Amino acid sequence: MTQDISNNESSSSSNLANQNSPFRGLGGLLRENIRNLTPYSSARDEFQGEASVYLDANENAFGSPLTEQYHRYPDPMQYAVKKRLMEIKGVPTRNIFLGNGSDEAIDILFRSFCNPGVDNVIIVPPTYGMYQVSANINDVEARKVNLTPDYQLNMEGIAQAIDEHTKMIFICSPNNPTGNSINRTDVETLLANFNGLVIVDEAYINFSRQKTFIQELTEYANLVVLQTLSKAWGLAGLRLGMAFASEEVIEVMNRVKPPYNVNEATQQLVLEALQNVDQVNSWIKQTLAERDKLVLWLKQFDFVLDIYPSDANFILVKTTDAKAIYNHLVGQGIIVRDRSKVELCEGCLRITVGTPEENITLINTLKTINLG
Numbered sequence: 559m560t561q562d563i564s565n566n567e568s569s570s571s572s573n574l575a576n577q578n579s580p581f582r583g584l585g586g587l588l589r590e591n592i593r594n595l596t597p598y599s600s601a602r603d604e605f606q607g608e609a610s611v612y613l614d615a616n617e618n619a620f621g622s623p624l625t626e627q628y629h630r631y632p633d634p635m636q637y638a639v640k641k642r643l644m645e646i647k648g649v650p651t652r653n654i655f656l657g658n659g660s661d662e663a664i665d666i667l668f669r670s671f672c673n674p675g676v677d678n679v680i681i682v683p684p685t686y687g688m689y690q691v692s693a694n695i696n697d698v699e700a701r702k703v704n705l706t707p708d709y710q711l712n713m714e715g716i717a718q719a720i721d722e723h724t725k726m727i728f729i730c731s732p733n734n735p736t737g738n739s740i741n742r743t744d745v746e747t748l749l750a751n752f753n754g755l756v757i758v759d760e761a762y763i764n765f766s767r768q769k770t771f772i773q774e775l776t777e778y779a780n781l782v783v784l785q786t787l788s789k790a791w792g793l794a795g796l797r798l799g800m801a802f803a804s805e806e807v808i809e810v811m812n813r814v815k816p817p818y819n820v821n822e823a824t825q826q827l828v829l830e831a832l833q834n835v836d837q838v839n840s841w842i843k844q845t846l847a848e849r850d851k852l853v854l855w856l857k858q859f860d861f862v863l864d865i866y867p868s869d870a871n872f873i874l875v876k877t878t879d880a881k882a883i884y885n886h887l888v889g890q891g892i893i894v895r896d897r898s899k900v901e902l903c904e905g906c907l908r909i910t911v912g913t914p915e916e917n918i919t920l921i922n923t924l925k926t927i928n929l930g
């Protein structure tokens with residue numbers, strides 16, 4: 559099987575041209591209080607030049623108890639990181655928002671665009687759980703339009719669920735937990751016809767044969783693409799999520815975010831990590847090769863009923879007895895994700911692709927299962 563790894567990170571940059579979509583700008587989408595919001599103005603906002611004595615931010619002038627110097631507040635706009643991301647992703651810095659994980663970007667989208675108790679969003683289960691949680695936290699109704707049995711969008715259902723208070727539609731592609739990509743033409747139909755924001759969560763795009771939607775930012779002003787350094791980039795512990803969108807949307811998100819939402823250690827370490835594109839691309843290739851091996855091996859087991867096609871670094875496996883298999887693995891110190899209680903995922907375990915050694919351990923342990 560040949561893999562198209564066109565979502566490998568690149569080092570070339572291109573510019574976004576002018577926006578050109580049927581979407582008429584943020585107009586009525588934005589919450590009134592956010593439209594009128596005067597954002598917090600930090601010391602670092604009010605003076606941005608170079609100086610020799612900084613007595614404006616109540617920091618500890620003597621330093622920090624660490625070897626690295628962390629006594630100064632970080633850059634609120636993370637300019638150095640965005641500049642490097644511009645080179646890798648080909649998106650101008652003004653079209654990039656950075657957050658404390660993409661989970662923060664999701665929450666900020668709710669707080670910017672959805673009036674609590676009034677507006678609604680559409681989610682398409684089975685999908686990433688944070689959209690629902692973030693909606694609940696913000697007291698926003700999440701209208702569920704389940705995916706079809708082959709895990710694609712129910713376009714008619716979505717059209718019916720939309721009303722004048724629908725502000726956002728969340729699409730995860732490749733989808734977590736099912737692993738497949740959502741048909742591109744369906745997403746494009748939503749972008750071209752929906753009056754609100756279409757959020758395309760590409761947490762797993764580096765593993766996918768599909769093209770990123772980042773290239774479509776020039777076409778659709780209502781598109782928000784979410785990506786993260788938590789998966790292929792191996793930096794889950796640093797918490798860095800990215801949103802790519804029109805300047806208008808990014809400007810709003812920057813106004814709503816906490817002033818110093820990405821800490822200095824993260825900014826420095828991410829900048830260092832972003833030099834290692836080749837390492838990441840090589841891991842992506844290895845992960846895909848391991849995923850293919852895992853699929854072949856798992857097919858041999860009688861208790862495996864189905865393995866869904868994956869564009870991600872995990873596979874969804876339908877089994878005869880998910881709970882028993884899960885418990886057996888836990889007993890041997892191997893943790894997978896039991897998704898069997900999730901609608902349309904009955905009997906399913908979600909298994910992350912590990913190192914070659916970990917995958918062999920998993921398979922050998924599965925061989926010792928006796929489901930009686």
Ligand SMILES: *Cc1c(COP(=O)(O)O)cnc(C)c1O
Pocket residue numbers: 658659660661662686730734759761785786787788789794797798799
């Ligand atoms: C893992 C994951 C994320 C990542 O969130 P971070 O907060 O950036 O770690 C986002 N979306 C989906 C669908 C995920 O599976």
